[in-house]
Amino acid sequence: MLDSNFSGQELRLFRESQKVSQAKLAKETSIVQAKISSFELDKGVLSDEDKAKIFQFFSNSSKVEKVVKAKKKITKQSNFSISSLDVDERKKKYALSPKNKKYVQDLDTLYDRHLNSNKDFKAISLFSGCGGLCLGFSAAGVRIAGFIEKDKDISQIYRDNFSSTPQLANDITSLSHKDIEEYKESIGDVDIVIGGPPCQGFSLSGKRDKSDARNKLFENYLDIVSVFKPKIALLENVQLLTSMKDESGKYIKDLIINKFQDLGYKITYFEVNTKDYGVPQSRARVFFLAIKNDIALDLGFPTIEKENLTFGDACSDLEYLESGESSNVDELHFAVNHPPHVLEWLWNVPEGSSAHDNEDESLRPPSGYNTTYKRQVWNEEGSTVQTTFGMISGCRNVHPVATRSLTVREAARIQSFPDRFIFNGKVGTIRTAIGNAVPPLLAYKIASYLVDELKKTK
Known part of the structure; x- marks a missing residue:
C-alpha cells in the first residue's frame, strides 16, 4: 500500500502498479494532472490536502478497480465541415490593427x-x-x-x-x-x-x-x-x-x-x-x-x-487561414489540418474560452482542462508561446478567430522575430527554436x- 507521506517517485511506481493513469487519478481526485505529473517528476509539490485525496483514493480498492476497468470515452465521428459563408462572417472580425x-x-x-x-x-x-x-x-x-x-x-x-x-x-x-x-x-x-x-x-x-x-x-x-x-x-x-x-x-x-x-x-x-x-x-x-x-x-x-501590444497588432496583416490552409506568399504561414470533431468542438467557442466550457457536453473534449483547446484573444497580448504551439490541444494555442492552432509565422511574430529572420529545417525544430527563444x-x-x-x- 502507498505510504501516506509518499514521494513523487513512490506515487508514480505505485500508480503504475495499480494500472491507474495520471489522467484518471487527476479526474478522481480533482487535482490538475499537470500538478501530479510535476510532482512525480520531482519538479513540483503537492499540498497535504492533495496528498490526502490521493491516499484516500488508493485506499478504496473497489473504487480503484472500477476506475481501471472503466472504458475510455470514445470520440464520436463527426461530419462537420466549414462553410464559405461561415468563414466570410469570421473574416469580418479579422480587421487590420492600426498598430x-x-x-x-x-x-x-x-x-x-x-x-x-x-x-x-x-x-x-x-x-x-x-x-x-x-x-x-x-x-x-x-x-x-x-x-x-x-x-x-x-x-x-x-x-x-x-x-x-x-x-x-x-x-x-x-x-x-x-x-x-x-x-x-x-x-x-x-x-x-x-x-x-x-x-x-x-x-x-x-x-x-x-x-x-x-x-x-x-x-x-x-x-x-x-x-x-x-x-x-x-x-x-x-x-x-x-x-x-x-x-x-x-x-x-x-x-x-x-x-x-x-x-x-x-x-x-x-x-x-x-x-x-x-x-x-x-x-x-x-x-x-x-x-x-x-x-x-x-x-x-x-x-x-x-x-x-496585442495579438491583432502582431498578426492582423497575415492572410486569414482556416484548418489545413496555407498562405501563397509566406511559407511559414500554414495551418495544421485538424480532425473534423475537433473543429466542431471549437467552432462556436468565443475568444478567451475553451471547448471544455461548451454547454453541450457532446462538444466537450473527453479529457483535459479548460486551459486546453482554448482560444486566445484578438485585442489582448498573446499567451506564452511554447514549443507545442502547433498542437490545438495545447495550452491556449487556438487562434482567436480562425479555428486552428497557431502558424509558425504567427508564433514568430508574437515572439517578436522579424519576418526576415531565417527559419530553415524541420517544422518541429523551428517550433522548438521559437518557443524556447x-x-x-x-x-x-x-x-x-x-x-x-x-x-x-x-
Missing part, C-alpha cells in the same frame, strides 16, 4: 540594425538557441564573437542568421578550463556574456538527481565568466527559477548570486513580463544582471512601457539600455 504596420516595421528595422557591421561592444553567447537574445544584442550594437549551442539543428538556424559568428563549442559541459582559456586567447576580451542555462535539473522541492548533467549548467556558465571576466553578464531563465532549490534546500537564485559575488561582481535579478517591453505576448521571465565591481555602473533595467525585441531593449550604460565608462 500592426508600425510593429512589423519596427521588427524589420531591428533586423537591419543586426546586419549593420558597425558594433561598439563585443559579447559571447552561451546556450544560444536560435539566437533570439543575440539578435537583440546585435541590433543594439554588440558584436557576437562566439556562440555555444548543443542542438545541431537549432545551431544551423543560428548560423543562417549569424553567418560570421563562430560556434565555439556545441556541448558546454565538455569544456575544460584550458579550452575556455584558449577561446579567450583567440577571441580576446569581451564586454558582455549572455545566455540562459536550462534549469530542468533542479526542482521546487530541492530533490534532484545528482548525476543529472543539467545541474551543472549554471556552473559551466560561471566557469566561462570566471575566465573571460566580462564587464557585464546577463543570465536569463524562466521566472520559476527564483523558487527552485538545490539538493541541500538552498535557493538556486542565492547560489547564482553568491557565486557571481565570489567572482567579483555585484548582482541582482529582475522578474519581468515581456508584454511590458513592447512584445505582444505575456511571458514571465527572470534576468540576473551582474556587473564587475570595478565598473562604475548601477544595476538597472529598462523602464516598463505603458502601452501593451528570448523575444528579440525584449533583448534589444535590454541590450540598448546596457550599451548606453557601458558608453558612460568609455
